Amino acid sequence: MKNRNTLQRRLVLETVQRMHNHPTADEIYREIAAENTLISKATVYRNLKILSQQGEIQHIPIPDGADCFDFNTIPHYHLECRHCLRVFDVSMPYQTKLYDQIEGCEDFLIESHDILFRGLCPECRAETG
Amino acid sequence: MKNRNTLQRRLVLETVQRMHNHPTADEIYREIAAENTLISKATVYRNLKILSQQGEIQHIPIPDGADCFDFNTIPHYHLECRHCLRVFDVSMPYQTKLYDQIEGCEDFLIESHDILFRGLCPECRAETG
DNA sequence: ATACATGCAAACACTTTGCAGCACA
DNA sequence: TGTGCTGCAAAGTGTTTGCATGTAT
Numbered sequence A, B: 001m002k003n004r005n006t007l008q009r010r011l012v013l014e015t016v017q018r019m020h021n022h023p024t025a026d027e028i029y030r031e032i033a034a035e036n037t038l039i040s041k042a043t044v045y046r047n048l049k050i051l052s053q054q055g056e057i058q059h060i061p062i063p064d065g066a067d068c069f070d071f072n073t074i075p076h077y078h079l080e081c082r083h084c085l086r087v088f089d090v091s092m093p094y095q096t097k098l099y100d101q102i103e104g105c106e107d108f109l110i111e112s113h114d115i116l117f118r119g120l121c122p123e124c125r126a127e128t129g
Numbered sequence C: 001a002t003a004c005a006t007g008c009a010a011a012c013a014c015t016t017t018g019c020a021g022c023a024c025a
Numbered sequence D: 001t002g003t004g005c006t007g008c009a010a011a012g013t014g015t016t017t018g019c020a021t022g023t024a025t
Helices: A007-018 A025-034 A041-053 A122-128 B007-018 B025-034 B041-053 B096-101 B122-128
Strands: A058-060 A068-070 A077-081 A087-090 A109-120 B058-060 B068-070 B077-081 B087-090 B109-120
Touching: A007 A025, A007 A041, A025 A041, A041 A058, A109 A122, B007 B025, B007 B041, B025 B041, B041 B058, B109 B122
Parallel strands: A077 A109, B077 B109
Antiparallel strands: A058 A068, A077 A087, A109 B109, B058 B068, B077 B087
């Protein structure tokens, strides 16, 4: 199970690292395909999974929509605009003390957490009032 | 746009209120269909949407899987077992002070948040070691 | 040489929608 | 009576998979 350094894998990684706007798999696919590089969407999905498992990019699961990916692998939180559905970074300290406040879950092994804020981004806020 | 009190809507609401294990739309459908009541899955989805918009049940969005629903409408958090994929309640104070710690999002309107913990439930923890 | 990776299409899981008929208010 | 609701099937998303072929090591 040794990973290979293929053109497609390199392109997926470089594209995520270049796009700083939380692209979805489809957006990454279209970005690569626009450069006249032959790549299939299945390959994009496969490489996104491998790269995020290796910790080279971050997978941001989004309920009710396409998951997106982040060049920034440092744990952080996100905000989804309920109007334009774009995803933004939220600058907030990583909540390491959250687990101490949990009661009655002693038998669970809690490994990680995600916080997803919802609201309106500046543009949609101005637009929708 | 006046809501009607149909048999199907009542059944969906009662079923969610009776099942205390965060059922998915499909599980609710199967529960109702098992009682020999004719209902279509589309109707279950439509009523789940209406009931959660009315605040009679709570919609729990789950990335990478089927969303589930909760009879408990008081905001609270959830934990998803990465092995059996079941969803559990997390007993933790609602984090009202979270928004104060956010920096640089002054132009955003933050309306709500979800915290999803991930890990292993007691059974899967014992099973997988 | 031989795993691993790719492209393609089909399958998959979850959810929404168009439509004709039905039923609550 | 009329609008809202239903069942059904089909379509819509987002993602994964089977398979034959291709390629990095």
